[in-house]
Amino acid sequence: MTGGDAGGRLVRPFTLTGGRTRPSRADFTLITTVTACDPQPDRAARPQPEHLRILRLCARPVAVAEVAARLDLPVSVVVILLSDLVEADRITARPPHPVNLATPDLDLLQKVRDGLGRL
Amino acid sequence: MAGSDRAAPAPTASPRPTARSAAPDAVKILIAGGFGVGKTTMVGSVSEIAPLRTEEPLTAAGLDIDDLAGIEEKRATTVALDFGRITITRDLVLYLFGTPGQQRFWFMWNDLAIGALGAVVLVDVRRPESSFAAIDFFERRGIPFVVGVNGFHGRHPYPAAEIREALALPDHVQVLLCDARERTSSRDVLIALIDQLIDAATGAAAS
Numbered sequence: 001m002t003g004g005d006a007g008g009r010l011v012r013p014f015t016l017t018g019g020r021t022r023p024s025r026a027d028f029t030l031i032t033t034v035t036a037c038d039p040q041p042d043r044a045a046r047p048q049p050e051h052l053r054i055l056r057l058c059a060r061p062v063a064v065a066e067v068a069a070r071l072d073l074p075v076s077v078v079v080i081l082l083s084d085l086v087e088a089d090r091i092t093a094r095p096p097h098p099v100n101l102a103t104p105d106l107d108l109l110q111k112v113r114d115g116l117g118r119l
Numbered sequence: 120m121a122g123s124d125r126a127a128p129a130p131t132a133s134p135r136p137t138a139r140s141a142a143p144d145a146v147k148i149l150i151a152g153g154f155g156v157g158k159t160t161m162v163g164s165v166s167e168i169a170p171l172r173t174e175e176p177l178t179a180a181g182l183d184i185d186d187l188a189g190i191e192e193k194r195a196t197t198v199a200l201d202f203g204r205i206t207i208t209r210d211l212v213l214y215l216f217g218t219p220g221q222q223r224f225w226f227m228w229n230d231l232a233i234g235a236l237g238a239v240v241l242v243d244v245r246r247p248e249s250s251f252a253a254i255d256f257f258e259r260r261g262i263p264f265v266v267g268v269n270g271f272h273g274r275h276p277y278p279a280a281e282i283r284e285a286l287a288l289p290d291h292v293q294v295l296l297c298d299a300r301e302r303t304s305s306r307d308v309l310i311a312l313i314d315q316l317i318d319a320a321t322g323a324a325a326s
């Protein structure tokens with residue numbers, strides 16, 4: 001499905017996703033945190049090389065933007081690969097803290113305030 | 120390499136945590152302002168990791184997402200986004216996103232602003248007008264922000280009050296003189312933003 005992963009990857013990133021330009025799950029944001037499942041499910045199908053790279057990156061929790069930056073791939077491509085991995089039960093995705101400007105979360109703000117104060 | 124700077128395992132040995140429970144909560148703050156005002160510098164000075172950068176093909180970031188052929192043929196123009204990370208606690212992480220400075224990339228700001236706690240608008244004292252549009256952007260959308268006046272070469276020729284006046288800022292918007300290259304100075308601007316959010320929240324609750 002994915003063409004070779006050598007050379008040309010940056011020029012033609014969508015070849016990696018089999019031509020798909022939309023994730024099957026549209027719920028990834030830049031700061032959605034993804035984490036590889038441990039243990040990984042037993043599956044006959046081996047992950048593709050790009051999927052394997054992502055799995056290594058998110059052995060510990062990591063934001064979508066960070067995966068994209070470290071793989072040097074556009075976020076729009078990375079979220080498609082991430083949806084594949086969610087569907088294969090290989091990673092979990094945690095959405096960011098919901099922020100509603102009309103009803104601020106004081107506990108959260110205080111926590112951020114305290115954390116910055118410790119820097 | 121990736122994320123290994125935060126690799127401390129849980130000292131309290133509970134049986135293998137599930138991936139879900141290990142993932143921290145995440146929030147973000149935008150670092151905005153005109154072209155070359157020091158946004159990337161500020162992200163870098165407070166981030167616990169060297170600022171990271173993603174490049175998005177404009178076609179993918181913009182409207183023509185279905186136009187695959189276009190993406191493959193064009194030597195795609197990309198819009199760069201840089202960001203940093205601050206671990207607040209074991210279960211809360213703050214991300215800082217430097218918004219693209221050039222006006223033609225501002226369509227991205229709408230997406231970036233969704234879910235943000237607020238923004239820092241950086242102003243270069245020598246050409247404050249370059250950040251007018253950024254101030255307008257957040258004001259119009261009711262997104263809370265503070266203004267950081269980045270003193271290039273550490274110089275601050277104008278007091279904050281004078282800059283506030285020049286920018287026609289309402290009283291509740293804090294104006295801070297800062298040096299984007301300094302970690303503590305950048306941190307203090309972020310703290311001022313959070314304090315402003317806390318003040319607004321408690322003020323709203325009181326009235």
Ligand SMILES: Nc1nc2c(ncn2[C@@H]2O[C@H](COP(=O)(O)OP(=O)(O)OP(=O)(O)O)[C@@H](O)[C@H]2O)c(=O)[nH]1
Nearest residue numbers: 154155156157158159160220270271272298299300
């Ligand atoms: N002397 C001095 N130089 C600074 C300061 N802040 C930033 N610079 C320099 O100014 C230049 C622009 O800073 P950047 O942080 O790249 O600005 P930016 O807002 O990210 O720029 P764009 O993303 O291109 O809009 C860089 O060469 C920085 O090293 C400062 O406080 N003092």
Ligand SMILES: [Mg+2]
Nearest residue numbers: 158159201217
């Ligand atoms: Mg920059």
